[in-house]
Amino acid sequence: MTNRILLAALGSLLFLAGRADDKSKALVDRLAQKIASCTSYEVTFSASMPEQFDDVQGRIVVSGDRYYVDVNGSELFCDGKSLxxxxxxxxxxxxxxxxxxxxxLLSNPPRFFRLESRDFDSAYKGPATVGGQKTERVELTPKNRGAGFRSILLDIASGTGLPVSVVYRMEGDDEIEIEILTFKANVPVSKATFSFDKSKYKGIEIIDFR
Structure with missing residues (x-):
């Protein structure tokens, strides 16, 4: 009798886990589709890591495979061919x-926001509240063992289906939290946004690894 009850309980847990994974996939797919439908988008964010840095402001602009990232004195310019x-x-x-x-997210945002199944396994972690917003939480576990982090907690707004928070859970107990402050779709952009103009940086040294 005990074994029968135990097996039934395990069966229920496995069923619920399957339902949860279905839900995480639906949430991730919805987010990826929303972002893929944008011709361009701009994200502002705040990044924090306990005992390391707090409330570091940043900005990301993406159009197709081109992107620009500005955070804490560093800038990334990618025109699709050179970074x-x-x-x-x-x-x-x-x-x-x-x-x-x-x-x-910060070194290749277009690829991150595609949220491809070849990059991550996903699991639904339930409802949450982040910054006063009701969210659905998904854990993304990288399939690449050399990713440099254990997993990502992704909070998706229950109403809009857009990202609210991205928490990188590093090896050990360290976490890097990226709070999404604004997400603007279809912003006007020019080619210059994604092109590095060395004339704007007096005395700069350029190291070419291509």
Whole structure:
């Protein structure tokens, strides 16, 4: 009798887990489709990491596979063919071919927001409240063991289906929280947004890894 009850309980848990994973997939797919429907988008965010940094402001602009990232004195310019990374502290820029397989939010936002199943497994973690907004929480676990983090907690607004918070759970107990402050779809952009203009950076050193 005990074994029969135990098996029934395990069966119920497995059924619920399957339902939860179906829900996480639906939430992730909805978010990816919403963002894919934008001709361009702009994200402003705040990043924090306990005992390291707090409330660091940043901005991301994306159009297709082109993107611009500005955060804490560093800028990334990707025109789809070349990726320039500028660091204000060193007045130095590196240039390399963009890595199409990099799913990081801050170094390749177009790939991250595609939320492809080849990059992550997903699991539904239930409803939550973030910054006063009701959200649905999904945990994304990277399929690449060399990703540099254990998982990502992604909070998606229950009403709009847009991202509210992205928390990287690093190896050990460290976490990097990225709070999405604004998400604007179909913003006007020009090619210059994604092109690095060295004339704007007096005395800069450029290191070319291509």
């Amino acid at each position: 320039y990374t500028y660091r204000a502290d060193d007045n130095e820029a590196t240039v390399e071919a963009p890595d199409p397989n990099d799913p990081s």
